[in-house]
Amino acid sequence: xxxxxxxxxxxxxxxxYVSENQxxxxxxxxxxxxxxxxxxxxxxxxxVKALEHSEQLRQTEYMxxxxxxxxVNESLNYIKKAQREEPREPEQMARLAETEAPEESEEIHEMxxxxxxxxxxxxxxxxxxxxxxxxIARVTGENLSKVKYRLYTGLEKLRKAMGKEAAT
Amino acid sequence: xTEDDFRKEMEMAKQNYEQxxxxxxxxxxxxxxxxxxxxxxxxxxxxxxxxxxxxKVIQMRERKKRSFGKTAGxxxxxxxxxxxxxxxxxxxxxxxxxxxxxxxxxxKVLTFRSYSFSDGDKTIDVNVPQVQADxxxxxxxxxxxxxxxxDYQTRANADIAAYKEAFLATGGTEEExxxxxxxxxxxxxxxxETEEILSLVLTGWEDWNASTAVMEYYNISLADDxxxxxxxxxxxxxxxxxxxxxxxxxxxxxSGLFFTPEEGGFTTIxxxxxxxxxxxxxxxxxxxxxxxxxxxxGMPEFEIVK
Numbered sequence: 054x055x056x057x058x059x060x061x062x063x064x065x066x067x068x069x070y071v072s073e074n075q076x077x078x079x080x081x082x083x084x085x086x087x088x089x090x091x092x093x094x095x096x097x098x099x100x101v102k103a104l105e106h107s108e109q110l111r112q113t114e115y116m117x118x119x120x121x122x123x124x125v126n127e128s129l130n131y132i133k134k135a136q137r138e139e140p141r142e143p144e145q146m147a148r149l150a151e152t153e154a155p156e157e158s159e160e161i162h163e164m165x166x167x168x169x170x171x172x173x174x175x176x177x178x179x180x181x182x183x184x185x186x187x188x189i190a191r192v193t194g195e196n197l198s199k200v201k202y203r204l205y206t207g208l209e210k211l212r213k214a215m216g217k218e219a220a221t
Numbered sequence: 222x223t224e225d226d227f228r229k230e231m232e233m234a235k236q237n238y239e240q241x242x243x244x245x246x247x248x249x250x251x252x253x254x255x256x257x258x259x260x261x262x263x264x265x266x267x268x269x270x271x272x273x274x275x276x277k278v279i280q281m282r283e284r285k286k287r288s289f290g291k292t293a294g295x296x297x298x299x300x301x302x303x304x305x306x307x308x309x310x311x312x313x314x315x316x317x318x319x320x321x322x323x324x325x326x327x328x329k330v331l332t333f334r335s336y337s338f339s340d341g342d343k344t345i346d347v348n349v350p351q352v353q354a355d356x357x358x359x360x361x362x363x364x365x366x367x368x369x370x371x372d373y374q375t376r377a378n379a380d381i382a383a384y385k386e387a388f389l390a391t392g393g394t395e396e397e398x399x400x401x402x403x404x405x406x407x408x409x410x411x412x413x414e415t416e417e418i419l420s421l422v423l424t425g426w427e428d429w430n431a432s433t434a435v436m437e438y439y440n441i442s443l444a445d446d447x448x449x450x451x452x453x454x455x456x457x458x459x460x461x462x463x464x465x466x467x468x469x470x471x472x473x474x475x476s477g478l479f480f481t482p483e484e485g486g487f488t489t490i491x492x493x494x495x496x497x498x499x500x501x502x503x504x505x506x507x508x509x510x511x512x513x514x515x516x517x518x519g520m521p522e523f524e525i526v527k
Contacts, residue, residue: 061259068260072338075251080241089244096247097254104258161230162237180231181238212227 063107070116071100077182078124084166084177085128086135095131099124118191121182125174125192132170164214172207175200245375248345252336262336264346331411331419343381343403343427345374350409350421356446362439366423369437370407373425377405380427404428412497412505417444420498436520438495438507451496454504455527463490463506467523478518487513503527
């Protein structure tokens with residue numbers, strides 16, 4: 054009985070949190086896959102995973118990092134799976150081409166999206182989601198110094214790319 | 222590149238990120254997924270609490286400001302409505318009622334799915350009616366209702382985003398915009414419900430802009446799973462019958478709000494003219510605001526007596 058009540062409470066808390074932040078989740082997932090249907094699938098899978106493992110959720114303050122961890126993992130898994138299954142899918146090629154020739158106004162954002170996945174995750178969480186470094190470490194499951202390293206190398210890459218852009 | 226420039230660039234990148242378009246399917250997908258796991262929206266919880274105090278079911282009727290007559294048939298219709306209200310409040314209650322002999326057939330007819338969410342710019346509250354009857358036509362109506370609701374949400378999102386952009390561009394702040402607390406509502410009103418007929422109006426509106434309101438009318442024959450047309454109700458000469466009665470009613474009106482035919486006022490109804498069916502079983506023809514009269518007249522309605 055007690056167990057059931059607790060799990061119902063967890064579902065309610067997750068549900069409230071998810072309903073409120075669904076657009077953020079979608080944007081993050083979309084930034085990994087750049088495809089509407091894929092991003093929707095990722096968000097849905099993340100919600101289902103969260104609800105099915107609601108017992109993992111012990112402290113409210115960790116809701117955000119806990120959910121983002123699921124979401125980021127789902128996104129990365131999705132990419133890996135897509136690459137395994139259809140390495141040369143035309144649509145993907147088109148997307149890659151898009152990354153190489155970004156529209157003027159979206160350059161910097163495009164550059165962020167073009168970063169290697171692990172740097173991209175840290176940069177997006179830091180700059181787009183305004184997450185603290187300690188929280189990012191919880192999301193990615195790495196230690197703080199690794200997160201810092203990824204953030205700074207990621208930013209360094211962006212800065213260089215932008216410098217080049219400005220020079221041309 | 223200086224540190225400052227770089228920061229500005231990242232700020233721009235963030236703006237691009239925040240402009241990633243949200244597909245209309247997202248809200249629905251999230252609501253459905255959560256629903257599957259027994260999540261109850263705040264609204265649903267509140268309703269549940271209300272049902273716990275049983276007496277409230279009766280108040281639902283008063284809230285809707287329905288005036289019912291004294292005949293047995295209409296009293297029965299009233300009972301139907303009360304049960305529908307109860308049914309909407311709690312699935313458990315719905316199940317209970319559907320076990321009561323004699324009530325099952327009617328109380329199953331209408332339920333709704335409701336959800337609401339807010340994203341800082343606006344709050345969207347949706348009650349989507351669903352006709353619970355077997356048949357291709359009702360199925361089609363449900364799908365169409367679903368489609369209209371999601372189209373409306375998409376449009377509301379776009380409208381409000383455009384409004385916000387204009388608001389910010391003209392010197393407004395994010396905080397000021399948030400303080401407007403824009404509400405978008407999709408709801409419905411049951412005009413008539415009997416064992417054979419269901420007439421309902423689906424409404425959508427955004428509180429900051431009256432011109433965004435939409436109304437869709439559904440008149441369903443539950444008995445033979447089909448749309449009820451004006452012709453079904455008024456016979457072959459339905460256009461003439463309706464036109465005559467509307468003209469009479471406009472002539473009898475002394476508000477001076479109706480346009481003359483020369484000013485673009487009423488000339489004739491068509492087979493697509495909107496109407497609902499009232500408690501008496503008569504069609505009530507509804508015109509859009511400004512369609513045949515000045516705005517102060519609202520949406521003119523004309524009951525056509527059979």
